[in-house]
Amino acid sequence: MNRTLLVSPAQRGAYATIGDALAAATDDSVIAVAPGTYFEAIYLTNKRVRLVAAESGGSVTLDSARMPHPTVSCRDAALVIEGFTLRSGDAPVVTARGTHLSLTGCDLAAHFGPGVDVTGGRVELRKCTIAGAQYGIVMEDAPGTVEDCRITDVAEDGIIVRIGAAPVITASTIQGCGRRGVYVYQFGRPTIEGCEVTQTGDVGIAVAHQSSPTIRRCWIHDTQGSGLSFARGCAGSVEECRVENTGVPGMDIAEGATPTVIAARPDAPALKLGGGDTEPATGGDAEVVEALLAELDSMVGLTGVKGEVRGLIDEIQVNEWRRSAGLSVGGLSHHLIFAGAPGTGKTTVARLYGKLLAALGVLPKGAFKEVSRRDLVGQYLGHTAEKTSAAFEEARGGVLFIDEAYTLSRSMGSGGDFGQESIDTLVKLMEDHRHEIAVIAAGYTNEMDEFLSTNPGLASRFSKTIVFENYSPPELVLIVRRMCSEDDYVLGTQVEAALLLHFDTIERDANFGNAREARKLFEGVRKAQAQRLRVLGRRPSLDELRIIEKSDVDTVTGAG
Missing domain, CATH: 3.40.50.300 (P-loop containing nucleotide triphosphate hydrolases)
Known part of the structure; x- marks a missing residue:
């Protein structure tokens, strides 16, 4: 059975820091982190660990901006992080060496250095955002997937694929890079499909040093350099891509480069985003x-x-x-x-x-x-x-x-x-x-x-x-009935008629509170029932404790 470790500085018996929990974790442990900001850098070696938020919808931030270290460092490990905000200063946000790294729904930012820097192992990034880093993602000698991610406002290259790395990059946006949107070199073999590359200071997608990517159904536009460039000795394919409003030429294929180019259909729409035929999206749960x-x-x-x-x-x-x-x-x-x-x-x-x-x-x-x-x-x-x-x-x-x-x-x-x-x-x-x-x-x-x-x-x-719209009187009666049911009360004879009459006649000015009025009335009726039962001179029966009488409503509304 997988072990779960709780991180919560305010809870007695829990680990005070994520680092403490990682040190105590065994393989396949789940580390559940309470909402809050944790000013620390974490390290993982030779373990399989999953980091998650302890509360559904809770916000967990891991911030090492004041430290000279990456926010997350892992080596020869397997690390899953779900839904965290990760911040670093002048170091990478995440570095992984020989690691199976999986980030889902994470928000990464750095002042300098890459957002994610992976060598060897495998990387899986899904629905992540990377902003403000020197580079967005650097992948070296590693397969993996980058799906539905957004990389914006990085100082140099958005994604770097090198030394034989062969990731599948789908349905992602690379925007606002100081240099290239995607740079593939040193025998890189990525598949880039259904992505948008825009507002780059240089080439949208640049291919060099014997690399052979597959670039399919992408939209490359508003770049200062060419939309696509292939250097001598490079191959691969460019299939049904749209290249618009880029530097000249839109596609720069050097002598000695041999990519296969399949033009987009004349009637094809400008924006082609999505996972294509590789990994169809499910549209969520x-x-x-x-x-x-x-x-x-x-x-x-x-x-x-x-x-x-x-x-x-x-x-x-x-x-x-x-x-x-x-x-x-x-x-x-x-x-x-x-x-x-x-x-x-x-x-x-x-x-x-x-x-x-x-x-x-x-x-x-x-x-x-x-x-x-x-x-x-x-x-x-x-x-x-x-x-x-x-x-x-x-x-x-x-x-x-x-x-x-x-x-x-x-x-x-x-x-x-x-x-x-x-x-x-x-x-x-x-x-x-x-x-x-x-x-x-x-x-x-x-x-x-x-x-x-x-x-x-x-x-x-x-x-x-x-x-x-304002609730109608019958709807307000139904709201009161549900409040009663949730708190183990039952409406007695003529109570609903009394409630309906009250809501029919109550003044509905600009300050009318709708369900708040129903809640206020219910609290008053419950208090009136308690006062009625208190003066019985005996312990009420179970039925008496549950039932709301018309007299209780009349006490609150002034009717009867």
Whole structure:
């Protein structure tokens, strides 16, 4: 049986650091890490270990930025890391030598050095992001897979494949590299399929030193150098790729290079992303998706909201299928506006939406971070951008839910332009990281319209506004009935009729709380029942302890 070790500095009996747990681990141990930031560099040799978050949706950051060492070093080992944020300073984020390395849903960043540096062994990267490093991924003499990853803003080359390495790189984006997007040399033999390479300072994909890659159905565009280049002595193939808006020539094949070039169909769409025929994507965990949709359907009312969310999920699912088939996929933002009165289920639906995106494989994590104005707005110029960026970074990979977002606008609340500074910061971050997070801004319908007008680019960042209508009186009665059932209470004769009458006549002004009103009423009724039973002069029976009488409702509502 595999051993599980818990890392939690605050819990007695748990390991205080990840390094301590690794030292105690045996082969095939699972190290479950409590949410938080761990300022350490870890080392693994001659062991098979899996690192996971101890809590579903919990955020675990491993930060060695102040140390001269890689954040993760492993040799002659097998290491799996799932859903971690990894930060380094002037050293690589992850180095592996002779190791079977697997990273899933991880977010890597470095000031200098590679994001992932692998020699020998095998590497498997899935749904990872690498940003701000000197190089994105360096693979030497190693097979493996890089699937659905995003490499951005690296100083030099996005991916380096060398010394006979033969990975399969699919459905990934390499963007904003100082030099080449992908550099294949010294007998490299990668398969690069369904990838996007863009905004490079030099060639999009460069092949040198007797290398022979297979480059299939890729989109290479907006590069300062040629889209593709093959040096003398190189072979391989370029199949159905689109090369657009690059340096001249778009494809630079030197004399003595012999790649096979199969042109794209004249009617082929510009963007070809996906795993092609090599490893079809499954579109996420279908069973989990259906379970989450069933949970959504079980919510009281919200017929229109459920339809809107299902429509979004259907579109995302089909896009994933198209992506895996190598078909074009249009840009789809996951940012939403939830407009409506309080107590209409906006937070609950936002949580479900985030879990659905994670289950579909669109976002690497199901993390959910709820914030309000006080979490984003500082007290002096510059402090707000810092606070907003920190909250955004913590939510990356999941959902950032901004409650009462309209209070950030200039004309609302105190703090003057500091709220506007938060909005301006969010607009840039939402665009720069649109594939890595879902931002959901919530609030009253009219006020949210004002919020969207505060920055010229703000409205365009959100793909849709979903309106949450007030609950009807019968729906509020059903909500109270469910609250009773969950807490082992039973509604007596005429109680539902009394509740319906109350919700029919209650004033529904701008401050009406919907489900919060139902919760408030239920708490009051429960208290009224307790007071009634307390004066019986005897111990109540089981039935008496469970039943809510009409008189209990009348006590709270003032009826009868």
